Amino acid sequence: MDGWSWEYAGYTPADERLRESLCTLGNxxxxxRGALPECAADDVHYPGTYVAGIYNRLTSDVSGRQVENEDMVNVPNWLPLRFRIPEGPWIDPDTADVLEHRQMLLLAEGLLERRTRYDLGDNRVLTVRQLRMVHMADPHVAALRxxxxxxxxxxxxxxxxxLDGGVTNSGVARYRDLDGRHLTHIHTGVSAPDTVWLRCRTRTSDVRIGLAARLTADVPVVVRHELPHVIQQLTIGLEPGRTVTVDKTVALHTSRDPAISDPLHAAVDRVGRSPDFDALAAWHRAAWDQLWRRAELDVPGESGRILRLHLFHVLQTLSPHTADLDVGVPARGLHGEAYRGHVFWDELFVLPYLNLHFPEVSRALLRYRHRRLEQARTTAAAAGHRGAMYPWQSGSDGREETQQLHLNPRSGRWLADHSHLQHHVGSAIAYNVWQYCEASGDMEFRHTKGAEMLLQIARFWGDKAVHDDAMGRYRIKGVVGPDEYHEAYPDADGPGLDDNAYTNVTATWVLARTLELLDTLPEPxxxxxxxxxxxxxxxxxLWEDVSHTLHVPFHDDVISQFEGYGELSELDWHGYRGRxxxxRRLDRILEAEGDTVNRYKASKQADVLMLGYLFAPAELGGLFRRLGHRLEEDMWRRTVDYYMHRTSHGSTLSGLVHGWVLARCRRSEAWKFVQEALQGDIADVQGGTTGEGIHLGAMAGTLDLVQRGLTGLETRGGALWLDPVPMPELSTYGFALRYQHNWGVxxxxxxxxxxxxVPSSDASPIDVRLPDREVSLQPGEKGRLVLPD
Structure with missing residues (x-):
């Protein structure tokens, strides 16, 4: 393997789901998913295909209750291509002897290559080599050679x-008791001697889907219609030393696409006009080459290779094609069905990277939120509040998609889910609006859609906050913080916690920034x-008052995760690790024992420490001063140490945040957490979850760790601020970025x-500010700055 490939050798059924996720191709x-085309969905293989933003809502009976869920739809499978000796069994790795099997993800070219040698007995060997692409230049095309x-x-x-229209959403075992049959009205047909088509629609959202497949070979093709499949059959002659090639080219459209009249007609027309495989591949490689130049990343060694894989999957989920779509950031990418393809707060970890490379994609993702602003206001009003209350889980239309129940696989019990109380997602959206505008210089967005979102999110926090006369401060009650383990107080009748520090400090930031924005808006x-x-x-x-007097709790001279946290019991961490x-999923362990994590000082992931991830030390200190507190460096260090010893890291985001924060205050320990963040998906540290879809926020976050975390890079006040923290394990690295109107810095x-x-252009100079100096670089100029020890 080199720095531009990712290879798996040998066939191991237990590893297939993980490989399929990490070998997903997208545009x-x-x-x-990177499933083998000759293998159907079963307990080993899962060949899912997902179109960004295509959801469907179904109702299932769960423990006597009617439960509604909206899922990202597994659309018809275009991959199937199987083979056999006539009259013999179909050949695949589960039924035939495998002499050799290799699967290689070619990152630079955006291709998936596989090579398998099958032993057919009697000294007969069949070698199958395949190249696959999901086209990065034409987003509606895929091809398989x-x-x-x-x-x-x-x-x-x-x-x-x-083409297989009989697929279901069954890629996540714990969802299989729920209805996953999203497709209906399946029809097939032939449009040319070498081309077949399949059309269908989703059951409730009524999205029409059209696929067309062209099969290219030097022998006649026979078509069979066996609903829900349409099959192209051919027989080829093989001789030793002679390779026979079969190419399959597919086009996919849906009724959500712009500039078409009918998805089936569009798919048939597109596949008919598509060039041959070699020409498609050349066009595809050129598109990838352009992406890699814009997202240039030079990090040496194994860390650099992993970062390049992470970047590859970010670009496959959120490419420049995304700029034309009404979609959000799916937490598990377009790589699997975990979390039902929903949009959480992961854009908080994704957009800071995209802002400095593909701002047009960031803008599109923020427009997804703006289009759902009215729904967020409706949700807030239904809860008795003004402003916009964005959902913790979003899908097609912006209503709350968080499940009402979730299954604990350890106990087999369905439990009430209160994670919809994570209202801090609104602050994450406001943060992303601000960061995007600072990095891109997009004043039009700041003054229009951005201002509208910030205002309504600030309005929600101003209304949600209640004044405590005895305390003389405002409080935000009945929420859940990023930790997610704690949903209620021990023995409480209802869910929700009071004065989550992360929620209150970020709400303060939203109120302060919104007031600042309103002050600087053009008067008209x-x-x-x-x-x-x-x-x-x-x-x-009111906003001014709340932003100065929101309550932040403390205990033992550290910031409390929420009011009353210091009164919880300590957990026997050593004992539980021993047993x-x-x-990582301590909440499931305790519930299976008949206990609850709500009783203990134990967090799933960074909560208070998220403040150190979002805000540079100076800005975080300023927020606490605004609230009437002094956040000295010693207190922050104690707070970091306190929660490090009380966190199980049950989320892939936890290692990322801890590595980021420790790089600033305890550098010697940071690399351990950076490595955990890098290894999160490739080593499947969560124990089987990556096979259900990659963790997009953690992948993008590792890229941003290099881009902003280690460099201290901030975009504010019309300048690039830099305060690097050299890390012995990663002391040499480089990257390109797009800052406002300067490309390829x-x-x-x-x-x-x-x-x-700074490359030559007609853009304005870039002001660069370091802790000890300021410099201005003209387009076409290079600066070499010696950093202080």
Missing amino acids: GYFAT TEFTVDGFSGRLEVEAA RRRELAERTGLTAGELE YGDI RLRLERGLLEIE
């Missing part, structure tokens, strides 16, 4: 290629906004030296 419009070679015999091989726009939203001077005074080994750090190169 931002749709993605297909299959090459057959035999040794030790001559004979015929029967090949069947199909400010007047329009006030008239449209009914904004009054009294409301602004269970892996205790290159930064490189090496042994105490920071090099910044």
Whole structure:
């Protein structure tokens, strides 16, 4: 393996789901898991294909209750291509002897290559080599080239290629008791001697889907219709030393696509106009080459190779094609069905990276949120609040999609789910609006859609906060923080916690930033906004008051995760690790024992420490001063140490955040957590979860750790602020970024030296600010800055 490939050798059924996720190919419009085309969905294989933003809602009977869920739909499978000696069994790794099997993800080219040698007995060997692409230049096209070679015999091989409309959503075992049959009205047909089609629609959302497949070979093709499949069958002659090639080209459209009249007609037309495999591959490689240049990343060694894989999967989920779509950031990418393809807060970890490379994609993802602003206001009103209350889990239309029940696999019990109380997702959206505008210089968005979202999110926090006369402060009650383990107080009648520190501090930030934005809006726009939203001077005074007096709890001279946290019991961490080994999902362990994690000082992931991830030390200190507190460096260090010893890291985001925070305050321990973040998916540290879809936030977050975390890079006040923290394990690295109107700005750090190169253009100079100096770099200029020890 080199720095641009990812290879698996040997066939191991237990590893197939993980490999399928990590070998997924996509282009931002749709993605297909890296399953073997000759294998159908079963307990080993799962060949899912997902189109961004395609959801369907079904109702299931769960423990006598009617439960409604909306899922990202597994659309018809375009992959199937199986083969056999005539009259013999179909050949696949589970039924035939495998002499050799290799699967290689070629990152630079965006291709998946597989090579398998099957032992057919009597010294007969069949070698199958395949190349697969999901086209990065034409987002509606995919192609599969299959090459057959035999040794030790001559004979015929029967090949069947199909489009399969009988797929269901069954890729996550704990969801299989729920209805996963999302497709209906399946029809098939033929449009040309070498081309077949399949059309269907989703059962309730009524999205029409059209696929067309063209099979290219040097022999006649016979078509069979066996609903829900359409099959193209051919027989090829094989001789030793002669390779026979079969190419399958597919086009996929849905009724959500712009500039088409009918998805089936569009798919048939597109596949008919598509060039041959070699021409498609050349076009595809050129598109990937452009992406890699815009997202240039130079990190040495194994860490750099993993980061490149992470970047590959981010770009396959959120590419420039995404800029034309109404989609959010699916927490598990387009790689599997975990979390039902829902949109959580993961954009908080994804957009900071995209802002500095593909701002047009960030803008599109924020527009997804803006289009659902009215729904967020409706949800807030239904809960008795003003403003916008964004859902913890979002899907097609922005209503709350968080499940009412979730299954604990350890106990087999269905439990009430209260994670919809994570209202801090609204603050994450506001944070992303602000960061995008600072990085891109998009004043139009800031003054229009951005201002509208910030205002309504601030309005929600201003209304959600209640004044405690005895305390003399405002409080936010009945929420759940990022930790997620704690949903209620021990023995409480209902869910929710009071004064989650992360929630309250980020709410303060939203209120302060919104007031700042309103002060700087052009007067005509400010007047329009006030008239449209009914904004009054009294409301602004309330926001000012709340933003200075929100309660942040403390105990034992550290920041409390929430009011009352210090009164919880300590957990026997040593004992539980001794009994269970892996205790990342401590909540499930305790519930299976008849206990609850609500009783203990134990967190799933970073909660208070998320503040150190979002805000540089100076900004975080300023927020606490605004609230009337002094956050000295010693207190922050104690807070970091306190929660490090009380966190089970049950989320892939936890290692990322801890590595980021420790790089600033306990550098010697940071690398351990950075490594955990890098290994999260490739080593499947969560124990089987990656096979259900990659963790997109953690992958993008590791890229941003290099881009912003280690460099201290901030985009604010019209300048690039840098405060690098050299890490012995990663002291030399470089990357390119797009800052406002400057494309391809290159930064490189090496042994105490920071090099910044601004490409020639007609853009304005870049102001760079370090802790000890300020410099201005003109387009076409390179700066070499010696960093202080």
